[in-house]
Amino acid sequence: MKISRRELALSTFLPAALPSAAPAQEPEDPKTELQRNSEFLARIRVAMSVEPAFQFKA
Amino acid sequence: MAGFSEDLFFASVAELNAKLRAREVTARDLAQAFAQRLETAGPRYNALALPLTRQAIRAAQAVDGEMKRERFRGPLQGIPFGAKDVLSYAGHPTTWGARPFSGQVFDYTATVLRRLEKTGAVLAGKLAMIELAGGGGYRSASASLFGPGLNPWDPAHWSGGSSSGSGSAVAAGLVPFALGSETSGSIVTPAAFCGITGLRPTYGLVSRYGAMPLSWTMDKIGPMCRSAEDCALVLQVIAGGDSNDPASARKSFYFTPQYYRKLKDLRVGYAPVDFAEWAHESARPAFAQALQVFRDTGAKLVETKLPAFPYNILARTIIDAEGASVFEPLIVSGKVDELADPHQIAGLKAALGISARDYLKAMRVRTVAQQEIRRLFAEVDLLLAPARPGPAPRVSEALNQHRPETDQWKDRGMSELIPAANLAGLPALAFPCGFAGRMPVGLQLVGLPFSENMLVAAGREFQSRTDWHRKRPPL
Numbered sequence: 001m002k003i004s005r006r007e008l009a010l011s012t013f014l015p016a017a018l019p020s021a022a023p024a025q026e027p028e029d030p031k032t033e034l035q036r037n038s039e040f041l042a043r044i045r046v047a048m049s050v051e052p053a054f055q056f057k058a
Numbered sequence: 059m060a061g062f063s064e065d066l067f068f069a070s071v072a073e074l075n076a077k078l079r080a081r082e083v084t085a086r087d088l089a090q091a092f093a094q095r096l097e098t099a100g101p102r103y104n105a106l107a108l109p110l111t112r113q114a115i116r117a118a119q120a121v122d123g124e125m126k127r128e129r130f131r132g133p134l135q136g137i138p139f140g141a142k143d144v145l146s147y148a149g150h151p152t153t154w155g156a157r158p159f160s161g162q163v164f165d166y167t168a169t170v171l172r173r174l175e176k177t178g179a180v181l182a183g184k185l186a187m188i189e190l191a192g193g194g195g196y197r198s199a200s201a202s203l204f205g206p207g208l209n210p211w212d213p214a215h216w217s218g219g220s221s222s223g224s225g226s227a228v229a230a231g232l233v234p235f236a237l238g239s240e241t242s243g244s245i246v247t248p249a250a251f252c253g254i255t256g257l258r259p260t261y262g263l264v265s266r267y268g269a270m271p272l273s274w275t276m277d278k279i280g281p282m283c284r285s286a287e288d289c290a291l292v293l294q295v296i297a298g299g300d301s302n303d304p305a306s307a308r309k310s311f312y313f314t315p316q317y318y319r320k321l322k323d324l325r326v327g328y329a330p331v332d333f334a335e336w337a338h339e340s341a342r343p344a345f346a347q348a349l350q351v352f353r354d355t356g357a358k359l360v361e362t363k364l365p366a367f368p369y370n371i372l373a374r375t376i377i378d379a380e381g382a383s384v385f386e387p388l389i390v391s392g393k394v395d396e397l398a399d400p401h402q403i404a405g406l407k408a409a410l411g412i413s414a415r416d417y418l419k420a421m422r423v424r425t426v427a428q429q430e431i432r433r434l435f436a437e438v439d440l441l442l443a444p445a446r447p448g449p450a451p452r453v454s455e456a457l458n459q460h461r462p463e464t465d466q467w468k469d470r471g472m473s474e475l476i477p478a479a480n481l482a483g484l485p486a487l488a489f490p491c492g493f494a495g496r497m498p499v500g501l502q503l504v505g506l507p508f509s510e511n512m513l514v515a516a517g518r519e520f521q522s523r524t525d526w527h528r529k530r531p532p533l
Contacts, residue, residue: 052421
């Protein structure tokens with residue numbers, strides 16, 4: 001699937017400085033970490049036309 | 059067997075091949091010398107998973123017979139090598155570095171090993187690795203059936219993971235080259251920590267048939283060697299289409315650096331913050347000198363940075379979700395508790411609960427990230443960054459120390475190049491560029507898919523101006 005430059009620009013919303021992506025100082029237990037990642041992913045908006053990445057060929 | 063000097067154990071593939079063809083040594087001599095050295099010194103670094111000395115000598119004798127009849131099969135003919143224990147070798151144990159699989163034996167051989175054997179390369183032994191290549195997320199160098207990978211430059215330090223044994227065996231001159239595998243950092247990291255050159259190929263260029271699956275959309279197999287040129291010679295043999303690998307790109311690789319542009323004609327993207335701030339203080343002088351070497355080649359250094367995406371979170375979600383599916387029987391049966399690293403056990407168990415929603419979201423964001431990264435290459439031909447920000451940590455340290463909260467607003471530069479490039483399926487060359495104290499540090503070059511010749515040509519030019527790749531640890 002190809003998406004245009006314009007679609008791409010409109011396709012994602014990422015919180016400006018990715019504050020939640022910066023991990024805590026102490027290692028978290030994996031469940032907490034996955035939960036935090038899940039919440040972070042939920043906040044990213046992706047255009048409906050964007051399909052999952054399955055092709056990685058040139 | 060000829061009495062070999064230490065120089066021979068650190069010779070390049072091309073140098074060894076020249077000696078074989080000139081009949082200064084026989085393939086049997088080489089196999090015996092390297093296999094015995096691997097068997098003797100390998101355990102010193104917890105690098106050896108399975109010695110194959112007898113088989114190697116037998117195979118080498120057959121190679122000698124061929125060479126006597128002047129049947130030359132290429133530069134790897136008669137060259138001993140080691141393979142990460144992630145690869146199946148028919149009739150022999152393949153443990154994946156994990157206790158629950160310590161008795162596992164396959165009746166088929168991985169495509170890459172078959173290709174190497176066909177060209178006359180001689181498998182001297184299988185090499186240790188982090189259990190399950192780190193699936194689930196490990197926090198300790200001891201996360202391996204074979205114990206922590208110890209670094210030949212200083213055994214108090216880690217050799218890196220997950221291709222730990224491949225890194226230390228090449229660095230210590232136990233094998234001329236080795237195979238490693240990378241899902242996100244497993245070739246680049248031990249190459250940087252051990253002061254060797256590693257090539258992570260484009261996703262799909264090298265068959266994964268017979269390799270332990272961890273993440274179907276991210277796993278790659280690649281060479282770990284003494285130089286960029288050696289990596290190319292090995293890649294030339296192991297690359298190529300394979301109907302047994304559904305992800306195979308059905309492309310070959312021919313080493314033709316003479317047709318590629320010199321560094322003076324290339325735009326090399328780098329982020330100054332990587333070298334000035336993200337890099338450990340002890341490594342900054344080496345990185346600064348290496349940058350100067352690139353400048354001296356005439357390469358146009360262009361300031362750049364990665365598009366803003368949560369690469370670590372994307373990679374973690376995808377690898378965890380795919381890995382938990384692969385290892386579902388292990389996790390559900392409870393045998394996962396036999397792994398060495400408690401964090402990894404907990405990680406695999408937790409990963410079973412990743413929702414389809416999260417996995418697909420990560421894969422969709424990956425699509426957009428991949429296209430944005432590709433767009434970056436309109437401005438540059440290659441990306442350059444520290445392979446790791448600093449030297450190998452001590453074995454006793456917890457790994458993956460999280461960044462302090464104060465870093466969260468800092469310019470990220472290309473500090474997440476490893477997960478970013480792995481998500482996008484891009485190739486990388488990691489190579490040594492100096493020392494931090496007595497431990498080596500390295501750089502990585504990343505290019506567009508199937509740009510391995512450009513990467514190797516650039517790496518070779520750097521290595522023609524420096525001798526870091528020829529340094530040997532004090533053994």
